[in-house]
Amino acid sequence: MAHQVIRNALVYFSPTGATRTVAKSIAQGLAINPREFDQTLPADREKKIALEDAEFVLLAFPVYGGRLPPVAREIVSQLPKGKRPAAAVVVFGNVGPGDALAELYDLCVSRDFEVKAAGAFIGEHSYSSVLGRNRPDDADRERARVFGVGIRQTLFSNSVIHRETISKTPPATYRAYQPKQSLAFMLKPRSCEVCRFCIHSCPVGAFIGGDPKRIDLERCIGCAACIKLCPHKARKFEDDDFLDDVAIMVANHSEAKEPVLFLPPNLPEYMGGIG
Ligand SMILES: Cc1cc2nc3c(=O)[nH]c(=O)nc-3n(C[C@H](O)[C@H](O)[C@H](O)COP(=O)(O)O)c2cc1C
Numbered sequence: 001m002a003h004q005v006i007r008n009a010l011v012y013f014s015p016t017g018a019t020r021t022v023a024k025s026i027a028q029g030l031a032i033n034p035r036e037f038d039q040t041l042p043a044d045r046e047k048k049i050a051l052e053d054a055e056f057v058l059l060a061f062p063v064y065g066g067r068l069p070p071v072a073r074e075i076v077s078q079l080p081k082g083k084r085p086a087a088a089v090v091v092f093g094n095v096g097p098g099d100a101l102a103e104l105y106d107l108c109v110s111r112d113f114e115v116k117a118a119g120a121f122i123g124e125h126s127y128s129s130v131l132g133r134n135r136p137d138d139a140d141r142e143r144a145r146v147f148g149v150g151i152r153q154t155l156f157s158n159s160v161i162h163r164e165t166i167s168k169t170p171p172a173t174y175r176a177y178q179p180k181q182s183l184a185f186m187l188k189p190r191s192c193e194v195c196r197f198c199i200h201s202c203p204v205g206a207f208i209g210g211d212p213k214r215i216d217l218e219r220c221i222g223c224a225a226c227i228k229l230c231p232h233k234a235r236k237f238e239d240d241d242f243l244d245d246v247a248i249m250v251a252n253h254s255e256a257k258e259p260v261l262f263l264p265p266n267l268p269e270y271m272g273g274i275g
């Protein structure tokens, strides 16, 4: 169905900032009053998001283990249900998006949203400064902006993206996401200035008692915000097995990947299908 869209809600979760940059670049291309709902920090998620009728919703999440981080399900499931146009966007660290985009598509459908566009962009990997280094870069941001222009065109047509276009794999065959697997690393402050920026940047409130040295590893989702965003580079990954795994990942995925974008086929050729 064609929608009379006057508002645009950006809903995203972005511990280390790549997903936020991609979402905002897409919004530039959309050029519709964006209402921004950054859902990264626990305090952000306390307020319920009220969407207007027919408001366009851009949902953007990073890829964790070829899936969405579990918090994505919490965020999307509290959005009001209704026939609204939506775009599903994931950002991955140059390894691969796995099932994350299909998972986000299904979450959109669970809220009755009509998926007008979907895309997987590349961001610097949370665990490496080599994989996806400095991405999204200028070219990625421009690609995202043009993608936003394409999305805007879809809002005035009946076109939608079909689930099979993204993946023919039914949800039942998804790999189970294992958040704890990637957490076999220690977080130890070195040259720590006790500025507590890491504590304020943690998306799940995993620091105990306001102490940058004490992390509740049961709560930690391994997002690496406390490592990547520390202004004094006082943290690093230390576990040898974990670092070996990262080195293998870097060796196997060093070639720069390109965004994969899905727009309905009646749009200009350079923007439709897999980009
Ligand atoms: C726990 C965890 C698992 C990840 N799994 C993948 C993955 O399966 N494939 C991939 O390409 N990148 C993976 N990444 C990298 C992130 O998707 C990537 O760095 C993304 O840009 C992070 O988004 P953000 O900057 O918005 O937090 C993973 C990162 C984390 C923290």
Ligand code: SF4
Pocket (backbone or CB within 6 Å): 189, 190, 191, 192, 193, 194, 195, 196, 197, 198, 199, 212, 229, 230, 231, 232, 233, 234, 235
């Ligand atoms: S952000 Fe860095 S310097 Fe600041 S408290 Fe955390 S570890 Fe210490």
Ligand code: SF4
Pocket (backbone or CB within 6 Å): 015, 198, 201, 202, 203, 204, 205, 206, 207, 215, 219, 220, 221, 222, 223, 224, 225, 226, 227
């Ligand atoms: S403690 Fe864990 S969840 Fe919190 S910022 Fe650090 S890696 Fe992310």
